Amino acid sequence: MVTRRKFFKDIASGTAGLALLGGDPAGSFARVSAQQTSPVRRREVSLAGRRIKVVDVHAHCAIPEIADVVRGSSLAGSAQAQGTLVPGPGRLQYMDAQGIDVQALSI
Numbered sequence: 001m002v003t004r005r006k007f008f009k010d011i012a013s014g015t016a017g018l019a020l021l022g023g024d025p026a027g028s029f030a031r032v033s034a035q036q037t038s039p040v041r042r043r044e045v046s047l048a049g050r051r052i053k054v055v056d057v058h059a060h061c062a063i064p065e066i067a068d069v070v071r072g073s074s075l076a077g078s079a080q081a082q083g084t085l086v087p088g089p090g091r092l093q094y095m096d097a098q099g100i101d102v103q104a105l106s107i
Contacts, residue, residue, distance in 0.1 A: 010047055043097060053102065054101050056103040061091075061105045062081040062085040063081065063086075064086060067079040
């Protein structure tokens with residue numbers, strides 16, 4: 001049975017591993033193009049030889065349809081839908097390249 005202590009230890013180890021291996025999700029958004037069509041090899045993350053599921057709990061997204069709703073308001077600048085921020089094939093390729101299995105998104 002996995003204890004809370006082991007769970008947090010594994011999360012901390014995974015985060016440290018991503019940092020040491022150059023996992024830079026914030027800086028990588030600009031480098032990955034949404035128009036990229038070549039298949040990206042899936043990056044797998046493991047701890048102690050076991051594959052773990054990587055959940056990105058702080059992911060930003062942009063929904064193109066929202067731009068019309070917030071036009072002319074103070075939120076208009078934040079509604080720019082571009083690159084890997086838009087849910088679609090480009091975002092999935094970015095997630096595969098970074099080894100992210102699931103993202104928690106919220107507008």
